[in-house]
Amino acid sequence: MTCPFHAGLYYLGEGKGWARKFTEDDSREGIIKALNETSYGKCVFRSNNDVVDHQVDNMEFEDGATATFSMSGFTREQTRMVQIMGTKSEIRGNMEGNSISIYDFLTKHETIIRFDNPVGGHGGGDNGIVRSFLRGIDNVGVNENISSAAVSFRSHLMAFAAEESRVNKGKSLKGVVFLVEFKS
Structure with a gap:
């Protein structure tokens, strides 16, 4: 194997923990079986993956x-x-x-x-967001917290605008997206 991004090398090595995304059996045999049966084993350069x-x-x-x-x-x-x-x-x-x-x-x-x-996903951030959300429920109307719907909407809107810019960069003003126009 000469490809540094070979799925088998990664999921059977340093990325073994990520194999849980596509198989519950994280034994060597279980991972190999799942790589052969799912799209996680396909070469990213020879598939229809456009991520x-x-x-x-x-x-x-x-x-x-x-x-x-x-x-x-x-x-x-x-x-x-x-x-x-x-x-x-x-x-x-x-x-x-x-x-x-x-x-x-x-x-x-x-x-x-x-x-x-950290304990939990995203470097412990997932647990922090849930804690913030629960505190927000206890303090409705007091202050906007980091997991409020308004904050989440704004951050997602920025991500969607960035993706719009990336995908349509040749179709608009050099990929420029104005957020005020994007959300309407």
């Missing part, structure tokens, strides 16, 4: 702030990283490393905050 494998989105907000979302399926680390750059400091988060780094541009001092290993 995005890389994407860059630039966003500009009404207050002038900008954000860039960059995703690639072809990286050494299969994790989520966040980098926030301000005028005085930079914050970097690494989901796999369970850490946040704060770097002060003036003092050149870096503070690293490490977290306990």
